[in-house]
Amino acid sequence: EAASLAHRDGADVTIAQVIEPLPDLVAHHVPGRSRIDLQQRMVAERFHRLNAWSRSLLDARVEQTTSVVLVGTAFLEIIRRIEEEGHDLVVIVGEPPAKSGRLSSTALHLLRKSPVPVWVMRARRRRSIVRIGAALADDDGNPLTAKLNHLILTHAVSLGRRRDAEVTAVHAWHVADEEVLRTAAGLSRSEADALVSAVRHDAKAWLHGVLGGVDHGQVRLRAALVKGPAGRQIPQFVARHRLDLLVFGTVGRIDIPGLIMSEQAEDIAQQADCDLLGLKPPGFVSPVSAPR
Numbered sequence: 001e002a003a004s005l006a007h008r009d010g011a012d013v014t015i016a017q018v019i020e021p022l023p024d025l026v027a028h029h030v031p032g033r034s035r036i037d038l039q040q041r042m043v044a045e046r047f048h049r050l051n052a053w054s055r056s057l058l059d060a061r062v063e064q065t066t067s068v069v070l071v072g073t074a075f076l077e078i079i080r081r082i083e084e085e086g087h088d089l090v091v092i093v094g095e096p097p098a099k100s101g102r103l104s105s106t107a108l109h110l111l112r113k114s115p116v117p118v119w120v121m122r123a124r125r126r127r128s129i130v131r132i133g134a135a136l137a138d139d140d141g142n143p144l145t146a147k148l149n150h151l152i153l154t155h156a157v158s159l160g161r162r163r164d165a166e167v168t169a170v171h172a173w174h175v176a177d178e179e180v181l182r183t184a185a186g187l188s189r190s191e192a193d194a195l196v197s198a199v200r201h202d203a204k205a206w207l208h209g210v211l212g213g214v215d216h217g218q219v220r221l222r223a224a225l226v227k228g229p230a231g232r233q234i235p236q237f238v239a240r241h242r243l244d245l246l247v248f249g250t251v252g253r254i255d256i257p258g259l260i261m262s263e264q265a266e267d268i269a270q271q272a273d274c275d276l277l278g279l280k281p282p283g284f285v286s287p288v289s290a291p292r
Helices: 002-009 035-058 074-085 105-113 143-163 178-183 189-212 230-241 263-271
Strands: 013-019 065-071 090-095 118-122 131-135 166-173 221-227 245-249 275-279
Touching: 013 035, 013 074, 035 065, 065 074, 074 105, 090 105, 105 118, 105 263, 131 143, 131 230, 143 166, 143 189, 143 245, 143 275, 166 189, 166 230, 178 189, 189 221, 221 230, 230 245, 230 263, 245 263, 263 275
Parallel strands: 013 065, 090 118, 131 166, 131 245, 166 221, 245 275
Antiparallel strands: 118 275
């Protein structure tokens, strides 16, 4: 996927592998060799293999490829590399299908903390992308949320245009404490039904308003509403409609210190059985960024 994107955009690709540092104790069991010497040999061997693989995979499609072996904690080293080299996108390959296991800690850390978009590619999934979903965040009145939704939709439409894929903007809506309203708030059934219908009508109008703010040209773009918590309903929508890629926001707020990834976003990431493209709102700064 990285090769395809780079080929279309004339971009360069860096293929990185991160290995853990050897503990000092290892050298004690190999007389005459220091830990640094052993680590350097491991890095050289991994680089040789990685470089051969990356060149065979990419050279025919991408003008400039770089291979790099990093030593340390994977997500920290990747974020450091992003900031040093100015990369625009991180692609993580080989993540398990949602039904087979949870995302790796590296994938989750990057979805939470990477300063650039993160594309998570699940294993054993067809590689063609013909159906794209754009999961829009709740309308909470925050201008940053509106900007994030616009970013999600424009990315989905751009990808749909490049791949001649259908794009569905999906929004999960609900009535807060609906069960309580129906049972303990003194509303008649008809009054409660009217309230729920009005909330759905407002959600539909809002969703179409968001779509109207994006120029989708010839891209097949449709809207879909699902009722219930986004963390449960969006993955179910992905499964029902066999989406190949879901574009979603991993961080809804940057004005609340310490808020890294919402519970709903993490549920979507773990349970949506398709590739994921996680975006941050404009102005997001990684909590592990080096001071400037």
